[in-house]
Amino acid sequence: MRRLFPALLIAVFLLVGGLASPAGAHPMSTSAVLLDLLGDRVEGEVQLPIDRLAVAVHRDLTPGSVLGADRAFLERYTARHIAAVGADGAGWTVTLGTGSVRTIDGTAHLVYPLTVRPPHGQDVTDFRLRYDVIVEELLTHRVLVTVRHDFDRGILGAGDAETLGVVDWDTTSVEVPAAEGSWLRGFAATAGLGIEHVGEGADHLLFLLMLLVPAPLVAAGGRWRAATGPSARRSVLRVVHVVSAFALGHSLTLALASAGVIHLPSRPVETLIALSIAVSAAHAIRPLVARGEVLIACGFGLVHGLAFASLVGELGLDRGSLVTSLLGFNLGIELTQLLVVALLMPSLLLLARTACYPAFRVGTAVVGLLFSVSWLLERTTLTGSDPFEGLQLWLVGHPLLVAGAVAALAGIARLVAPRPLQAVSQAT
Structure with missing residues (x-):
């Protein structure tokens, strides 16, 4: 009997283990x-x-x-x-x-x-x-x-x-x-969603950057020239015009698309966003039209608004919360844009007064052009992937480091090359 008991115990253990194993593998x-x-x-x-x-x-x-x-x-x-x-x-x-x-x-x-x-x-x-x-x-x-x-x-x-x-x-x-x-809690949540969407959207941020790069300059003779004298203060006003034009454009289509007045499939919208970056990058290299960055910001802002609206549409909001959500979401977008301007524009304005700015402007615009062409090819299904995706994610994930690098470059350029190569008055 003593020999039989261990054998029975082992048999029971194996039986229980055998029954338990399938249950663990297939919950x-x-x-x-x-x-x-x-x-x-x-x-x-x-x-x-x-x-x-x-x-x-x-x-x-x-x-x-x-x-x-x-x-x-x-x-x-x-x-x-x-x-x-x-x-x-x-x-x-x-x-x-x-x-x-x-x-x-x-x-x-x-x-x-x-x-x-x-x-x-x-x-x-x-x-x-x-x-x-x-x-x-x-x-x-x-x-x-x-x-x-x-x-x-x-x-x-x-x-x-x-x-x-x-x-x-x-x-x-x-x-x-x-x-x-309460409505305030929902408002805050949608504002946070707007901040998150723009803050993590490399294409939206790059479009804004391409518009800001030429803002401190003046288009003269088909080229970008640095502004000098007291009129250089008007550069700040031009930045305000660019940001306001973009806000006006995307706010209009965001409201219309969210209300169901207009609708476009997501792929054409995303493709047009990539095109907007290509156009703004080309404008940053050489002015396409006087004060073109304001026109580009407003015109393509309409397209970016359609992309924002697709995200709001995915929330499944009813009419009662739609207006509140649009206001909150738009507020989040504008706060993020203002933060980008606050982080970059002081450095860009300082850098624009140096001989290094033409190289910085063209180099930044070329990078923007490469990214936009890569997005265009991917979104039109001509290519299966974006080779720059890793770099884009890194840049978006380290905004303070990017802003710090631009600030450091501006400080160094101000010391070693304090005068722009060519300058004209903004009154020209």
């Missing part, structure tokens, strides 16, 4: 409920793994049958097991849309669009979501309930998504907070 599928809080309603979707759903309803389900023979049955079954109740105990209307099959984390899911509405057209407030699809039959099943959009709480996308809780056999409801935020 059980989970369901998900994704919610978007939109003022007078809640939209979202329910994601049901078909393999778990088949066990719960005692049917042999396939990706084909859930949209065919079993479609009506599964719609009724799912609808019966979802409910929403307000803080006052009143029931809310829950509606499921047409189901579809989607592969999520390698598993086929039946996905239903979901709409929840408070009674009498009221605004969405705190409510309790009652849910026991699948879990009413499977004790081990789990359902993740996540808010992926709530403007008033600053939840604007996947990066901000908040998991409210886990529904299982023991816990079949979860509280959904919808009255904790």
Whole structure:
């Protein structure tokens, strides 16, 4: 008996290990409920793994049958097991849309669009979501309930998504907070989104830089000349004109595109943005037209506004928060632009008074031209990748280092070559 006991113990260990290994390698599928809080309603979707759903309803389900023979049955079954109740105990209307099959984390899911509405057209407030699809039959099943959009709480996308809780056999409801935020919180979130979008967008930043480089100069005789005398102070005013023109252009199309008045596919817009950088870089090398940087800033600002609008459109905002989000997003863009101007323009104005500025201007413009041509080729699918992407990401990721390098260059140039090669008055 003593010899038999260790053998039995080893056998049990191997049996348990053999049973446990497959479970560890193939974790059980989970369901998900994704919610978007939109003022007078809640939209979202329910994601049901078909393999778990088949066990719960005692049917042999396939990706084909859930949209065919079993479609009506599964719609009724799912609808019966979802409910929403307000803080006052009143029931809310829950509606499921047409189901579809989607592969999520390698598993086929039946996905239903979901709409929840408070009674009498009221605004969405705190409510309790009652849910026991699948879990009413499977004790081990789990359902993740996540808010992926709530403007008033600053939840604007996947990066901000908040998991409210886990529904299982023991816990079949979860509280959904919808009255904790404010328009100010959403405004701040969209402003931060605008700062992030421009701050990480190499193309937008490069376009602005190409416009700023010739701003301290004067176009005379088809060439750029340094401005001298008291009139050189007007360079600052020209910078204001450039930034204002760009802001006017992108603000106009951002508002129109976000309101659905105009729409262009993303690829042509991105291609035109690359073209805008090429044009502004060519203008920085040799003036295309007097005060051309202002015209370029305004004209191509319209194109950049369409790109900004595509990001706002991805937020799925309703009419109630659209105006606030546009104001916040635009504020973030303008703050980032002003920061770029504050970091670079003092150095550019100082450098423009030295003999080194022509070489710096042309060299910077050539780099901008190379980047823009590379983007043009990639965005028109003539090439499969951008060979300068690594350098672009590094430059965007180290703005203070770049600004410091330009400032150091300006300081050195001021000491060793304090006079410009050629200069004319801006009054010319």
